Amino acid sequence: MALIMGIRSHRLLFAIFTLLLLLKPALGFISKVGDDNVWCIERERQALLEFKESLIDNTNMLSSWGSEDAKKNCCSWEGVHCNNQTGHVLELHLDFYGLRGKISPSLIELHHLTYLGLSGNDFNNSQIPKFIGSLSNLKFLDLNGANLSGPIPFQLGNLSHLQYLDLSWNNLKLVQNLEWLSHLVSIEHLDLSNLNLGVANDWLKVVSGLPNLSELWLYNCSLPLATTSPLLHINSSKSLTYLDLSNNPCINSSVFSWLLNSSTNLAYVDLSSNQLQGSIPNVFGNMNSLERLFLHDNQFEGGIPKSLGDICTLYGLYLSSNNLNGQVLEFFHNLQGCTKDSLEILHLGGNQIKGPMPKFAKFPSLRELDLSNNKFNGSVAEKIETLYKLEFLDLRSNMLEGIISESLLSNFPNLYYLELSSNSFTSNFSFDWIPPFQLNDLYLRSCKLGPHFPNWIKTQKNLIFLDLSNTRISDTIPTWFWNLPFELHYLNLSQNKIMGRLPNISNIFSNLAILDFSSNRFEGPLPAVSSNLTSLNLSKNKFSGLNSFMCSIIGVVMHLDLSSNNLSEEIPNCFMHWQELEILNLAHNKLFGEIPRSIGSLMQLIALDLSNNSLSGELPCSLQNFTMLRFMNLRENKLSGRIPAWIGETMSSLIILSLRSNKFHGSIGLQICLLIHIKYLDLSQNNISGTIPHCLNNFTAMAHKISDVMTDKYSTWNGPEYSFYTDYGKYSDSSLNIIVGWKGNVYEYGKNFGEMRSIDLANNKLTGNIPEGISSLIELKALNLSGNMLIGIIPKNIGKLEQLESLDLSRNRFSGSLPASMVGLHYLGYLDLSYNKLSGRIPTGTQLQSFNPSKFMGNAGLCGPPLIEKCPEDVTSNVGGSKNHQEDRDGGRKNHQGNQDEFWKCLYVGIGFGFAAGFWGVCVSLILNRSWRHAYFLMLINLKDWLYVTIVVHTKILLKMFHN
Structure with a gap:
């Protein structure tokens, strides 16, 4: 009986095992494939195959994905990582696989997915699928440069475990706000570079409220003007170590208030290519862990603050393309704290620093030095000869001079970039000199190298860029030059006298x-x-x-x-x-x-x-x-x-x-x-x-x-x-x-x-x-x-052309007068109106009267300065005023006589008015009073002699003035 029961039990177990094998695909059970002990979940395998079907894989990167027996284990497929115990797909690493098409919704079956990397593929301007927000276990999402468009789905805010998010360099729609981002409380790395956040006024508030955020990349996002408030200071993330807000023209100096209260752990700060103005603030002095600071391509003025010289961890300082100015000694003085020992990269190109080259012996760790496009002068050799670690040297476009010798360059065995163009350097190299370095870039434009082609060039095997233009070479190009194993991309030998x-x-x-x-x-x-x-x-x-x-x-x-x-x-x-x-x-x-x-x-x-x-x-x-x-x-x-x-x-x-x-x-x-x-x-x-x-x-x-x-x-x-x-x-x-x-x-x-x-x-x-x-x-x-x-007239409104510097209307048939508006042509440096039919007075203005009279000649009707021809109205006024001119010739009696004239005019006018009024009064009185009549006629007899003398004298004066 026991034997029978044992046999039945074994049969039952075998039947159950067989049933399980038959039902395995339907139930999603795992199957063991091969000897690697990795189990594959069937429904997840099918989901991946559907995902592949929605793509075009011209490079066959997914050739290992298939339904054949030899390819059934999805855990061994290219880019797929599974859990070794459960067989669930945990990670998809498909970055830069050359895939095209769309992201299939079948991926929603990958419930245990923690890592999804699809960057660098081409999803044909399709939208970011909303279902990604349902992958609740996702910790890593990288869609960088995947040719995605449309809006960012707010469902991404459901990914509370997400630690890494990169949506940069896509064609996504203008982002209205970042409210969805505030729910990603676990986020550590966030990159939204090259997305349009121009109206997302909440960006600063949102990123300040992410407690674990350590890396923030917002390059070229058209960020709106940063405004700060006390709340931001309280909620600011203290974990930030990397910050990139570069190439956002609306970012201004108000961002420094936020930085001051954000984090003292910042190691990387990039604020380049913005509109930052004024002096470089001292806010960076509080960043005790700062390693690299990018402030280039702004509008900073003045010098380097002393606070930067006291950051003992700083090894990269990028200040090129600003308006920094001042004398050299003052400029470099503030870098002589502990920074002088740690500094490895110093870029100051494109500023207005002037004076002799400083001695860089105090910066023994320098690997990169860019002083280009400034106003440095004097010699160089003894100022940089102790920089034995130098790899990158750019001194172009200054006023430097002196000899660049092989003994100087031999101090830099690690040099790969040398730019000395547009100075007054003279080279001094022996014919058989062998440099200790191998250059990638060599620019010696306008240095004095000639007349012979530099022989030491043949020792350089890694050259990519070579510029020997305007270097006074009058040689032929040696045969060995064409046989060198260069990988040249750029070769410039222009502006020499090379023959052959x-x-x-x-x-x-x-x-x-x-x-x-x-x-x-x-x-x-x-x-x-x-x-x-x-x-x-x-x-x-x-x-x-x-x-x-x-x-x-x-x-x-x-x-x-x-x-x-x-x-x-x-x-x-x-x-x-x-x-x-x-x-x-x-x-x-x-x-x-x-x-x-x-x-x-x-x-x-x-x-x-x-x-x-x-x-x-x-x-x-x-x-x-x-x-x-x-x-x-x-x-x-x-x-x-x-x-x-x-x-x-x-x-x-x-x-x-x-x-x-x-x-x-x-x-x-x-x-x-x-x-x-x-x-x-x-x-x-x-x-x-x-x-x-x-x-x-x-x-x-x-x-x-x-x-x-x-x-x-x-x-x-x-x-x-x-x-x-x-x-x-x-x-x-x-x-x-x-x-x-x-x-x-x-x-x-x-x-x-x-x-x-x-x-x-x-x-x-x-x-x-x-x-x-x-x-x-x-x-x-x-x-x-x-x-x-x-023909016709010169347009009356020609004076609206206020920027006009040169005007030539000569040798035509223009007529009429010159427009009065021409006096408004303040920038006019050349004018020619000669040989037309213009007439009238030349408008009076500081510009028109400054031109040579020949520029108005051939116009019979033109008059007035700068021409000697006077206008008719000027001639008439001169006749009336000849008395004054004569008085000038007679010894400076003009003012005296003028005063007399004014006196007599007033007198005669007064006499006229007085005579009229008096005459009327006298007539009335004479009619009414007989005794007054006798007295009046007696007065006239006594007055006639005085009037006669006065009239004769003034008549002679007037006749004399008229004849003169």
Whole structure:
């Protein structure tokens, strides 16, 4: 019986075990796979597979995820971490896996998930899923740079266990408030960088109330003005160690009140790129743990407070790009507390510190020293020679001088960055010197290195940036230079006198992005270059062979400058190979023929300069593709035809347009007024006829003080200056020059174009009046309409052009008087109104009377200063006043005689009034009283003799004055 019962019990257990195996998938039980003893939860595995199905995995990073038998253990999948005891999925590490798509709601099945990292993927502007707020065990959430959009779901406030949250660098909607954030009482790391918090006025209150917050990153959040209150001081987090509020222009000095009461544990503070003004406050002196302080790119003035010199933990101090000033000795005195021993990084570039270089022996730990763009002077060698730990040295753009010797540089075996440009240094290196360092960056612009190419360069194997421009090298480039194992990205040998031919460098320096050999004496055919090149400047040399160069290269060149060479051929029709071009400069050559139609392939073009050649024919219609063009200079050619209407219709982004000195004819179409961004318009010296368009007031950039900075992924454009940017920062400056008729002369403008606003329509065949609307262009600085057939009057409101510095209306047919408003042109430095039909008095003003009379000549009717011709009314008044002038010539009796004249005038007037009144009274009396009549006639007999003498004397005086 017992045996039977035992057998039944075993059968029952076996049946139950079998049933459990069959029901396992449905019940979500775990299954053992392999020998690693890690168990996988089936419903969580299915959730992950659904998550994968919602994604595009072009890089196969999730290839280990699958439903095959060999892939059933989700705990062994790439990026998945499970609990070793329970098999529950705890963590998903999928950062920067190249995934695209959407975040599937299936992840809600991962109830035990504590870590979700999806940063650096592309979720196609989808929204942050609300269900994430239901993952109640989540401690780590990283969605940084995941291309998410829409609002931040308030459900994230339910994650009370969350310690790490990073939503930075997405396209999230303007955040109205951060109230949801106040519920994350466990949060330690918070990064909302690059999100728009511009109206989240509660940001300071919320972050101050997070008791465990230790790292706060709010870079570039458009934070509203920080306001403080006593409550914030009470609730402020005392655990903050890292704080980044950089690049928030509304942040001002009021933030220091909050910092003063926030935390004494701060080790990292970044307040750079804000609007902080005044002196650097002493608030940082209370931060006993401070290690790195970033205050660069603000508006601080004065010097360094003594409190900074007493922080014994401070090793990084970044104060560049402020208005710090003062003498050197005073400036560095306050850093000589215990900070002098700990300080390793000191950046003071871009300030106004002046005086001789101080001795840095008191800062023995310095690794990085940036004193660039200040006013330091004197020698350097003995001031820095003891900085044996130096790795980074930037002294560019000061007034330093002296010899940079190998004995000095040999003191810095760890040096990797050396920038000495734009000083008056002279090098002194022996031919066989071998430096103890390996540089990544070497900038020696404007140092005196020549005449020979520096031989020690061949010892440097790690160079990425090399600038030896304007260093007086008159040598050829040695052969060994082309064989070095450089990883050069930037090479600048411009503004020297280097000779010879260039080899085929297409396979040399294959990573080279920027090459500038301009302003040298290179000759021969243009070299083949690497397909990785983005900027090539070979201008101002003696190169030839444009056709073979343009038609044999297929690359990604964005900037090509071959101006001022010996290119004497037709422009080849090969631009379809250069579709990445943004700048093309072929000016100052001997190119002829028509502009090829394939130039229209350059749809990314921002700047085109073909000036000073012999190009002919009409502008090809393919130029209509230049919808991004900002700069077009075609002056000094033989181009003909009408000015196309599509210039205004499709090139509406133009800032500078010069068609000067060609053979264009016809009228200026109204479409030109669509150029609302235009700052410089030059159509002078053509055969253009018709009237000046009445719609010039549409030139918005001339009517308002606005910015025309155009920014894209690779570059910035501001007038003719163009700069390239990469991950390394700005590393190439180049300019396109424009010839400007300015104040009667011709100037070449490049980077200094600045805020120029100019219209030049001179030497054409224009007729009609000056449109009244031109007076609305209040930012205009130069206006030249000379040498036309314009008629009518000068606009009465021309005085509204208060910024005008140059005005030339000469050699036209203007008539009428000069507007009285012209006296308001206070900045006018050049004026020419000669050879018109102007008349009337020149308005009296400090400016107009200061010009040479020749600028008014040829106007028969003009009068008044500075002309010697007097106006008719002045001549009349002079006749009446000749008496006074004569008295001046007679020895200074003018004032005396004038007083007499005034006396007699008063006397005669008084006599007149008295006579009238007396005569009436006497007549009445004589009629009424006989005895009075006898006495009156007796008085007249006695008075006649006195009157006779008086009249004769004064008559003689008046006759004498009249004859004189």
